[in-house]
Amino acid sequence: MFENITVPSDKIHQFIKDKYEEGFNYLLDITAIDYTEYVEAQEEEFAVVYVLRHENFKQHVVIKTYLSKLIIESVSYLFKGANWLEREVYDQYGIIFKNHPNLRRILNHKEFVGHPLRKAYPITKGQLLHEVDDLIDEMNNRLLSKEVVCKLDDGHFSECNKDIMFLNLGPSHPASHGTIRTYVALDGETIECAVSEIGYLHRGFEKSCENHSYNQIVPYTDRLNYCSAISNNIAFVKTVEDMLGITLSERAQALRVMLLELSRIEDHVVCLAAVLVDMGGLTNYWYMYNPREDIYDLLSKLTGARLTNSYMRVGGMTNDLYEGFEADLKEVIKKVQYGVEQTLSLIKHNRIFHDRTQNVGVISKEDALSYAMTGPNLRATGVPFDMRKDTPYYGYEKYEFDVVVGSVGDVYDRVMVRFGEIDESIKIIEQVMKNLPEGEVSVKDASVTLPTKEAVYTTIEGAMNQFKLTFEGVKVPVGEHYGSIEATNGELGFYIVSDGSGTPYKVKVKAPSFTAMSAYPEMIEGFQLADAILTLGSLNIIAGEMDR
Amino acid sequence: MELNNPALPLETAIATKLDEAIGWARESSLWPMIFGTACCAIEFMSVAASKYDISRFGAEVVRFSPRQADLLIVAGTVTYKQGPILKQIYDQMSEPKWVVSMGACACSGGFYDNYTTMQGIDTIIPVDLYVGGCPPRPEALLDALLSLQKDLRTNKYNSERHKDFKGALDNV
Structure with a gap:
């Protein structure tokens, strides 16, 4: 459930405060839109957009305000997470946030001139940095x-x-x-x-989206959270499909659920492997990383790529499962379970592990919500927010699984929540594979998905259809939409503005790692230096997704 | 050149050229400094893990310490913001040193042709080997390592090879 509201810029601050009092106290995202080249005339050239979620986690609200002057009141005193989000809007669009405690660039470097996400800024105009900021x-x-x-x-x-x-x-x-x-x-x-x-891996995803068609963006989404590429693919194409009003077949939905859970496992094993190496437990790395190699083998058989799969397309996916996939999957699951079992036997009763992780890098429930942390990091503090349960999609409500929560919000909880989630994901995968519906994996709609190869080579309609879709892209109706799913690191959202063409007018990613990272400096203060390393590892910060 | 050849008498001397002896010694003791930033670094993790196992070729001592390393592997996208850091790491490494550019982004910017991504690390530092792919498979990186080793074995090390290189961040 969500609503879109437009508020005049002089009332926006009070409006957000009122919404905050109403219970919309979880700030998902702040972004801006430059309407200078938009198809429909708008009130003003620039608008700022706030996406807030209710504390029951079931509703969200998108609030937009048009700015006559590029200045707006900061909300960083209400939401801790707003600090970095506002800095990003300032950096990318040059909008000033009044009363912001530290309004400076965040993604681009200090010698950068201009604001790159404005339409007037040329996409390929790079600027060298000569000296690093001393901070x-x-x-x-x-x-x-x-x-x-x-x-x-x-x-x-x-x-x-x-x-x-x-x-x-x-x-x-x-x-x-x-x-x-x-x-x-x-x-x-x-x-x-x-x-x-941050910003060392800011590689201009959002600007690059503005000169690529929707399906061309899918490979870019692979490289957001490169540890679990398919979940990013799904988050993006799902948002586009929502804008198009497409409903997938039951088989496609079930396959997406299965692949989402497989990528969750893929992501969690590499995070756990890395955090245990950071602790000095190198043996665990081999136990956890080898099943990941098996997942790679399975995925490259299915999609053709090990890491960056690009398996999803708007309206479905590239191909159906191959024959014998189920047996291969079962083998892989067994190996994952073996890896998890072996690792747990090394650490479960290990005094060093417990001493190093318990009550280290603690974040309270309240702070985690104020920073809008999400996913396993939030659940480790004891907040049971999981989009798969709170706002189910793709039939998640049909599957039986538990939301794994922690209680303290320390490194130990974050590690153990991930171990627990691997088990739950395996449960879901088994349920999906047991009752996998038959049917097509892509919608049959000439304006969305490509025709069959046979039609392309034998009929003029097929050839035209292929040509138009490839060159012009899927035409998405004019409008704006925020869509999100529970990706491996938490709520991964896309805010897409479409001008009716085959290329998005603007894309903004609500990245779970970004909010987690904004809480990091506060989390490590008061702890020892070696704990800071563990805290970073346990938050599973993926730079591709954080910096975009 | 085989040192522990049982066919040879115990008390023996091996005649070789000094260059070749040094090349042989360098070949199997390359110490990589991994400058991993993005997806390619995850593939480098695979190269180091047991399935592909870079230690088979004597290059498993991965240290993030440029002064002790002689092989710089740049794995991942390098942005303009990252530029001065990469340059500093390269400068801190002592000769002899080699640079492998791993993946499309490090080689040419890849498909990130935009305002923030450096269009190839050879804008700022000289590169000896380019490995294509987005990301390259682990075998591709191992192949690069093997071809570097072959070069060390068969050719004389030329410390002057990048003499005329001038990067965008040099002398500014």
Whole structure:
């Protein structure tokens, strides 16, 4: 259930506050739209969009406001997660958020001139960065707010009660996944203050969408969360299908559920393998990574690619299962179960594992909701939000499975929730495969899916159909839509604006890793340096999805 | 050249050229520094895991320490924001050093032809081997490693080979 509301810009702030009081206190996303080249005349050139979810998790609301002047009141005091989201809108569109505590670029680098998601900015105009940001201003402000440093009369900063050492973690650091930088102020081994810098893998997904047709975007979505490509494919094409008003056949829906759960397993095993390596348990890596190789083999047999599958298309998928898939799948599941069993036998009663993970990197329920964390990271704090249960799609309500929740919100809970989810996903896969409906996997609609090869080669209608769809793309009706699914890291949403052509006018990704990362600096403060590494690993930050 | 050949008498001396002896020694003790940023880094994890097992070729000592490494594997998209960091890592590595560019993004920007992605890492640092693919299969990276080893074995190491290279971030 959702509604779209447009509010005048002078009332927007009060309106969001009222909605917050009503219970819409989970901020999914903030984005802006540049209407300068849009087909239909709009009130103003720029609009800001807020997507809020109700605390019952069943409803969401999309609030839009047109801006006559590119300035709007910040809501970062209401939602902690708004801090980074507003910075991103400022960075990409140049919209100023009044009273924002730290309004600076987030994805693009500090020498960047202009705002790339504005229509006037050329897609291919790159700008070199010569020197990395030292982050010292941000750090000083943070230290000042925590009273670790004092400001002297001459404007300089001085340590007032502690001996502070600064250290850069990343971006080229084995535990920072190569793309995340955290700048920490240490007192001994304890992190007093931390600031994170992201954007090192900002590769312009959203801008690239604006000159590709809908089906051409599918390969780009593979590379958002590259650990579970198919779930991104599904999140994107589902949003487009919702805009087109397409209902898939029962078989296609069941296959999507099965593949979503398989990618959840694929993603969780690599996250768990990595977090245990970060802890020094290298043996677990081999136990967890080998079943992933088996999943790769299965998927490459099915889709032709190991990692970046591009299996989904608007209106269905590229092909049906091959003969013997079910037997292969059963083998793979067995190997996954074996890997999980072996790993758990190594860590379940392992004192070092427990000491290193319990009560480490804790985030409370309230903070997690305020930062709009989602997925396993949110469930680890004890909030049972799972879109598969709260807003079911593709017939998830038919399958029997449990939502795995933690209680403390520490590294241990996040790791164990993922172990639990692997088991639940296996349960769902088994139920799907038991009653797999017969039928087509793609809708038969000449304006959406390609004709059969036979029709293309033997009839003029088929040839024309193929040509038009390939060159012009699927035409999506004019409008705006926010669609999301429970992907492996949580709610993965797409906000798509269509101008009626075969290319989206604007695409915005609501990325679960982005919100999780915005909570990270606060989560590691007060803990030791080595704990920061584990916390990052257990949050499963995938840079492709976070930076886009 | 075989050192532990049982057919040879125990007290023996092997005559070889110094270059060849050094090339032989380097060949199987390459220490990779993995500059992994994106999807290709996940495929590199496969290369290091037991199925493909890069240690069969003596290159399993993966350290994120540029000063101790001699083989830079750039795996993944490099953005303009990442540029100065990659350059710094490359500069910190001491000679002899080789650079493998893994995947379409590192080689040419791949299908990210836009405002933020560097159109190939050879904009800023010299590259010895390009591995195509998006991402390349683990076998492709192993093939690159083998061809580098072959080159070390058969050709003289030429430290002057990138003498004329000038990157976009050099001397600015």
